[in-house]
Amino acid sequence: MIKQTLGGLLAAACMLAQAANPLFPKLYTADPAALVDGGRVYLYVGKDDAPAGGKDYLMREWRVYSSCDMKNWTEHGSPLNVQTFGWAKADAWASDIARRDGKYYFYATVEHKAVPGKAIGVAVSDSPTGPFRDARGTALVTNDMTKETDISWDDIDPAVFIDDNGQAYLYWGNRVLKYAKLKPNMVELDGPIHTVGVDKFEEASYLHKHKSVYYLSWSREFPEETAYATGPSATGPWTYRGVIMKKNEGVKTIHHAIVDFNGKSYIFYHNARLPGGGEYRRSVAVEELRYLSDGTIAFVPQTADGPAPNPGPGCKVIRQ
Known part of the structure; x- marks a missing residue:
């Protein structure tokens, strides 16, 4: 009986530690978005469906874990497509994605039928898992709505942030970083669209707050590395701080x-490390993110193991 109990505990421990990077080996996934809610991290990814040797992004749906x-x-x-x-x-x-007043608002990049180019839509649900x-x-x-560049994909990569005073912001863009306030209903812009000048901005802006400091991060240059700046408010002014993660191979x-969860911070990203992976067949991964004593972010290397298990109170692993 004791041996069986110990065996069960060891098996459970092994299952807790079994996941590694990339996180989802059965699918090619990209563009992670994350939400902490009710003691769980919800991770939203686009599904890369390009065939081997494909020459373009083929993405029809988002998936949630x-x-x-x-x-x-x-x-x-x-939860949606x-x-x-x-x-x-x-x-x-x-x-x-963001939660407000018990509802979940999902901001998504798609191709518009009638207005040439990329567009941002917003969907809503009563549950983080949809529909x-x-x-x-x-x-x-x-x-x-934006005229700063002549490319058709400059309105992509929405990033939503709700400040401590309840004011919500939407950041987005390619080549030029833009932001606007959101109305309390989360589905309308509240005022003009502003542009932001940060170092060698390419795309994928993200805004978060740690202690009293605001952190604006983005994909810098092309091929891309993850860089960041800090500021005293959700709109800056921004001071460039350096690189969080180096450029990918492949x-x-x-x-x-970036999210905080159970007393630690984490950065999700994508690379091309699954078998058969590449430019249009990517794979989402995660690492722990650490702040130094001066508030700057320590450089984050990509690893195969990923972060150590970090279960919170009442954590129950849902087996499938």
């Missing part, structure tokens, strides 16, 4: 998200 220990991930299927937005025609590109429905019936941002992008 959750974990209470940063090691064991439960798959919850696809391109067809969720009746005005969109293709491309389930990068996204972000989500179009919250507006129209795009929140379309390519004709894929030019690196899109990231």
Whole structure:
């Protein structure tokens, strides 16, 4: 009986430690967005469907996973796809999510049917795992609303942030970083669109706060590395601080998200380390992120093991 109990404990310990990078070896996934809610981390990824040797991004849906220990991930299927937005025609590109007043708002990059170029839509759900429905019936941002560049993909990669005073912000962009306030309903811009000058901005902006400092991070240069700046408010002014993660091998992008969970911080990103991986067949991974005593972020190396298990109170791994 004792041997059986010990065997069971050892097996459970092994299962807690079994997950490693990349996180989801059965699928090619990219562009992670993360939300901490109810003692779990919810991770939203785009699904790369490009065939071997493909020459373009082929992405039709987003998928969601959750974990209470940063090691064991439960798959919850696809909470929405391109067809969720009746005005969109293709491309389930990068996204972000926030919770407000008991509802979950999902901001997504898609290709617009009628307005040439990429657009940002917003979907809403009563659950972090969906299903989500179009919250507006129209795009929140379309390519004709911004004129800073002549490319059709400059309105991508939404990043939503709700400040301590309740004011919500949406950051986004390619080549030029833009932001706008959101109204309390989370589905309308509240005022003009602003541009932000940061060092060698390419795409994938992300805004988070640690203690009293605001951190604006982004994909810098192309091929991309993850860089960041700090500031005293959600709109800066921003002071460039350096690189968090170096450029990938095998894929030019690196899109990231940062969360605090059970007393530690984590950075999600993607690379091309699954067998058969590459530019259009990426794989999401995660590492622990650490702050130095002066508030700067320590450089984060990519690892095969990923972070150690970090279960919170009442953590129950959902087996599948």
